[in-house]
Amino acid sequence: MQKEAAALVRLEEYRPTDYAIDTVALDFSLAPTATRVTARLELRRRAEDGPPPALVLDGDGLKLVSISLDGRRLSAEEYEASPDRLTITNPPSSPFRLETVTEIDPDNNTALMGLYRSSGVYTTQCEAEGFRRITYFYDRPDVLSVYTVRIEAPAAEAPVLLSNGNLTESGPLAGTGRHYAVWHDPFPKPSYLFALVAGDLGAIHDIFVTASGRRVRLAIYCEHGKEERCRYAMDALKRSMRWDEEVFGREYDLDVFNIVAVSDFNMGAMENKGLNVFNDKYVLVDPETGTDSDYAHVEGVIAHEYFHNWTGNRITCRDWFQLCLKEGLTVFRDEEFSADMRSRPVKRIADVIGLRQAQFPEDAGPLAHPVRPTAYREINNFYTATVYIKGAEICRMLKTLLGEEGFRAGMDLYFERHDGGAVTIEDFVECFAEATGEDLSQFSLWYHQAGTPKVTMRHRFDEAAGTLSLSLKQELPETPDKKPKKPMLLPLAFGLVGPDGQDLSFTSTEGAEDLADAGKALERGLILLGADAAELTFTGLKARAVPSVLRGFSAPIQLEGDLSADDLFFLARQDGDPFNRWEALQGLARRAIAEGYRARRAGDVPRFDPRLAAAFGELAENEAFDPAFRALALALPSEGEMAQILASDVDPDALHDARDALAAEIGRISGARIEAASRRAMPEAVYSPDAENAGRRAFAHAAWRYRVAAGEDGAFLTEAFAKAENLTVRSAALAVLVHARLAGAEEALAAFYERYRDNPLVLDKWFSVQATRPGHDTLEVVAALTESPAFSWKTPNRVYSLVRAFGGANLTAFHRPDGAGYRFLADAIVKLDGQNPSVASRLATCFRSYRLFEAERREKAEAVLKSLAGRDNLSRDVSDILTRTLA
Numbered sequence: 001m002q003k004e005a006a007a008l009v010r011l012e013e014y015r016p017t018d019y020a021i022d023t024v025a026l027d028f029s030l031a032p033t034a035t036r037v038t039a040r041l042e043l044r045r046r047a048e049d050g051p052p053p054a055l056v057l058d059g060d061g062l063k064l065v066s067i068s069l070d071g072r073r074l075s076a077e078e079y080e081a082s083p084d085r086l087t088i089t090n091p092p093s094s095p096f097r098l099e100t101v102t103e104i105d106p107d108n109n110t111a112l113m114g115l116y117r118s119s120g121v122y123t124t125q126c127e128a129e130g131f132r133r134i135t136y137f138y139d140r141p142d143v144l145s146v147y148t149v150r151i152e153a154p155a156a157e158a159p160v161l162l163s164n165g166n167l168t169e170s171g172p173l174a175g176t177g178r179h180y181a182v183w184h185d186p187f188p189k190p191s192y193l194f195a196l197v198a199g200d201l202g203a204i205h206d207i208f209v210t211a212s213g214r215r216v217r218l219a220i221y222c223e224h225g226k227e228e229r230c231r232y233a234m235d236a237l238k239r240s241m242r243w244d245e246e247v248f249g250r251e252y253d254l255d256v257f258n259i260v261a262v263s264d265f266n267m268g269a270m271e272n273k274g275l276n277v278f279n280d281k282y283v284l285v286d287p288e289t290g291t292d293s294d295y296a297h298v299e300g301v302i303a304h305e306y307f308h309n310w311t312g313n314r315i316t317c318r319d320w321f322q323l324c325l326k327e328g329l330t331v332f333r334d335e336e337f338s339a340d341m342r343s344r345p346v347k348r349i350a351d352v353i354g355l356r357q358a359q360f361p362e363d364a365g366p367l368a369h370p371v372r373p374t375a376y377r378e379i380n381n382f383y384t385a386t387v388y389i390k391g392a393e394i395c396r397m398l399k400t401l402l403g404e405e406g407f408r409a410g411m412d413l414y415f416e417r418h419d420g421g422a423v424t425i426e427d428f429v430e431c432f433a434e435a436t437g438e439d440l441s442q443f444s445l446w447y448h449q450a451g452t453p454k455v456t457m458r459h460r461f462d463e464a465a466g467t468l469s470l471s472l473k474q475e476l477p478e479t480p481d482k483k484p485k486k487p488m489l490l491p492l493a494f495g496l497v498g499p500d501g502q503d504l505s506f507t508s509t510e511g512a513e514d515l516a517d518a519g520k521a522l523e524r525g526l527i528l529l530g531a532d533a534a535e536l537t538f539t540g541l542k543a544r545a546v547p548s549v550l551r552g553f554s555a556p557i558q559l560e561g562d563l564s565a566d567d568l569f570f571l572a573r574q575d576g577d578p579f580n581r582w583e584a585l586q587g588l589a590r591r592a593i594a595e596g597y598r599a600r601r602a603g604d605v606p607r608f609d610p611r612l613a614a615a616f617g618e619l620a621e622n623e624a625f626d627p628a629f630r631a632l633a634l635a636l637p638s639e640g641e642m643a644q645i646l647a648s649d650v651d652p653d654a655l656h657d658a659r660d661a662l663a664a665e666i667g668r669i670s671g672a673r674i675e676a677a678s679r680r681a682m683p684e685a686v687y688s689p690d691a692e693n694a695g696r697r698a699f700a701h702a703a704w705r706y707r708v709a710a711g712e713d714g715a716f717l718t719e720a721f722a723k724a725e726n727l728t729v730r731s732a733a734l735a736v737l738v739h740a741r742l743a744g745a746e747e748a749l750a751a752f753y754e755r756y757r758d759n760p761l762v763l764d765k766w767f768s769v770q771a772t773r774p775g776h777d778t779l780e781v782v783a784a785l786t787e788s789p790a791f792s793w794k795t796p797n798r799v800y801s802l803v804r805a806f807g808g809a810n811l812t813a814f815h816r817p818d819g820a821g822y823r824f825l826a827d828a829i830v831k832l833d834g835q836n837p838s839v840a841s842r843l844a845t846c847f848r849s850y851r852l853f854e855a856e857r858r859e860k861a862e863a864v865l866k867s868l869a870g871r872d873n874l875s876r877d878v879s880d881i882l883t884r885t886l887a
């Protein structure tokens, strides 16, 4: 059936609101199914002349109880109220006060947007357009108001009453069993940053003294009994606050900073002013219930939300097209924070793995969009890897281009000029251009052109002449917008590696005129490729040089070089840039898997260059690298990454076999060396989540995988599982047992379940490890697990850990040839869409790469998608994803 498509919102149609809302007084009388919200808005016309236009406010499913203007009840002719809109036909021309009362139902708010109640706790989520589910408002980021919020609730049910800003008043309401609190936030903010939390919660408290000596009271709220699991998050918060002062000169501004951990939450966390609300997954950790990577995530997400206080809250977005203004920049800031707290090279490699896994496929598929899009149907669908991670890469490139000082000068100007504003990407870039005098117009294309640029590099070394010539070419792939593309400015960090591993110096370059700002940039080790193609020759080289290009992954591109296997083996051993050392070995592994895959499809047995397995062994033994680096380097490129590289007609079974075959060979040839090296790098006996010890554990677990790949049985894992004294070791052993289908896997799964049956967050790992087990029959396991008493379709974390892990990270099972994986996911989407469209549409993105696969699978996926898209009553979220995926 033909449905009416949701309206397209376009950037070019942006215009400010007719009225400003200077202050907002909200009064909440909380009740599970009938909460009353009284909103008093002080409105003022922005224009001074002409008759006052109608006031049109946003709503979403609202029920209006009463309405008055300047204290007078409005008659039915004076306004129009529908669930989705409130219109005051003839507002006064002088400033006026509008008071509305709406009634909402937090208990039955299963979309988890607006005000909802779960596990007895009232919580809000307003970004992007949830505030309109609470009261009628200009629910858009460019309307900034000062909020005062009064909350009233039964004291026994909700002893804790929180909102944004500082607490100004609280107390009992005599004789009613109810109590109240009043919060005032002096910083004008958009509605998406409003928050309220009320319930019976435990807490831990601390104090942070800012650089200028102000005392800030910190608290983290959680379910009673889980307080001790908040300690690491508190520590991470204090480190984040200090770091932002030291690195960006940014101090916290309110008297209190509160964080609340809730168990039903659509995303990771939310940066509401002074009251961050978190998915408890990113707050609660201790050695028994959190893994090393959980600790790292908690640290990163706590930092991210805290950093939003300046990049997002003090300076916000003019409209939702500018989402990367706050998200890209804040991800960049949290990446830098984690790099400073941990190992910088390891963090960079981990981030690039994430970029390739999450963003490259998006950029290469039907959902590709520019970092700063120009149109959307459903803004919720634009909280993407492109906006977040590629957005962060743009900030990183800015820093690379402008240098540490230039970047900081631009940031300082941005904070100074735009504090208190709602601004655009152009405003942001302009600050860097002005602070440094650089022309950033070509660079800005990174915000506007979708797709991952591809750079081809050819090189020629002339020993007699002492020259090395590079020929570089950039290509910009076609993306769904079909727009013609201009060449971009690509900062390619490089070095010319001499035989002893030291970078060689060169006396001059020829042909560099094709490069941007060549002289200065080349001296700083940067090739600035701004043209379609460029040739340049380095002269005066005293020895043979191997070019190491894209060091530190200085631009989010796909680089295809012509380095021989010999050169890559050399770089893997000798490159002074740790990122490119890692990348050289990965490049060799990618080539090997791709060749193995082709052999497999041709019915042959994959064969590999034996030097590759030896290189893995050698790297494992190289104590110049910390164990975390070695652990990362031992991990083969994922099936997902390989599918992107193979690019079309992919058979996931053959790919899986080829990758397994390479792992088996590395295990056979170097497994013992890797194992011995990992034993020399044992973690301390008492668990500590720090990066060094976490790296040692990761190294040991990488060694386990190679032992198993080489054919060893699971006895040693069963033992490790039984003896484990922390969740990191326990769940790593479980994962290898289950994924390799070893004897002992079922028993370990059962023991894990028993141990954690009352801890849903830990059971999420139990769901995920089963959902990601390779093999067609995993579908039946996943389907059965949806019936498990521990599973619930209502809690996003459960759905993500089981259904999304299956659809997003299990190529062989989700894409099984009979299409049953696709049908299972489609059924899940239908089941969820009526209750929680955000979660449903996230599941729908699992189909984004379906066109990569061979015809049989591709056709089945397409048929499933078409039948899904043809259903009635799909949410705007899901139908938007489906329409774009099928376009």
Ligand code: B3K
Pocket: 127, 128, 267, 269, 270, 271, 304, 305, 308, 327, 380, 383
């Ligand atoms: N700003 C929120 C994301 C809100 C998502 C709304 N669908 C979390 C963050 O990026 O910090």
Ligand code: ZN
Pocket: 304, 308, 326, 327, 330
């Ligand atoms: Zn964010």
